Amino acid sequence: MSVAAQPAVPVAVSETEKKTNRLMVLVWMIIPLLMTIYFSFIRFSLLNPDVKGFAGIENYQFLVTDESFWPAIINTIILIGAVLVITVVFGVLLAVLYDREFFGKNVATLLVIAPFFVMPTVSALIWKNFIMHPVYGLVALAFKAVGLPPIDWFGQIPLISIIIIISWEWLPFAFLILFTSLKSLDAEQKGAAAIDLRNHIKLSAVSVIR
Secondary structure, three states: OOOOOOOOOOOOOOHHHHHHHHHHHHHHHHHHHHHHHHHOOEOOOOOOOOOOOEOOOHHHHHHHHOOOHHHHHHHHHHHHHHHHHHHHHHHHHHHHHHOOOOOOHHHHHHHHHHHHHOOHHHHHHHHHHHHOOOOOOHHHHHHHHOOOOOOOHHHHOHHHHHHHHHHHHHHHHHHHHHHHHHHOOOHHHHHHHOOOHHHHHHHHHHHHHO
């Protein structure tokens, strides 16, 4: 005689517990921010630990007047913008591609999300020494095989190299968000969107907005 499985009963969370959790999250976020602001107004040097005291806005003045400050800001904006565009565009394409059944889908999905579980330090070493190395990297060997000169990625185009590495690492995150958004849509909507590729793109845009 089989016994029907009882549905799981959701655990009720009291308002006090909710407020406590919110307060803990707020404290967890505020304390590092306040410490950062505090240290920005004091004198501190790793080369000379004896240098101490209140600095006022001297640290900010030094930062703004440094000749490398504005190029760093521009490079950061370029880096963030490029990574966002690459991860969103390719995330949408992969989500649309994986939103259908095909042979080996589970293995292919695992390969797509695998970079997200690689530590950033390990990822940087793999790309630097195994893929982008100008002498024995995989890209250099491929270029030599077709008669093209290898590229010193970090010597000639360091910003593009970093954009590629970070995009590769965060593409699985964008893919998972967009893929789950597509899965949450109504089956009739997806059936209508399957008529042509343009409807697929519109459907993905709707899922992003949601």
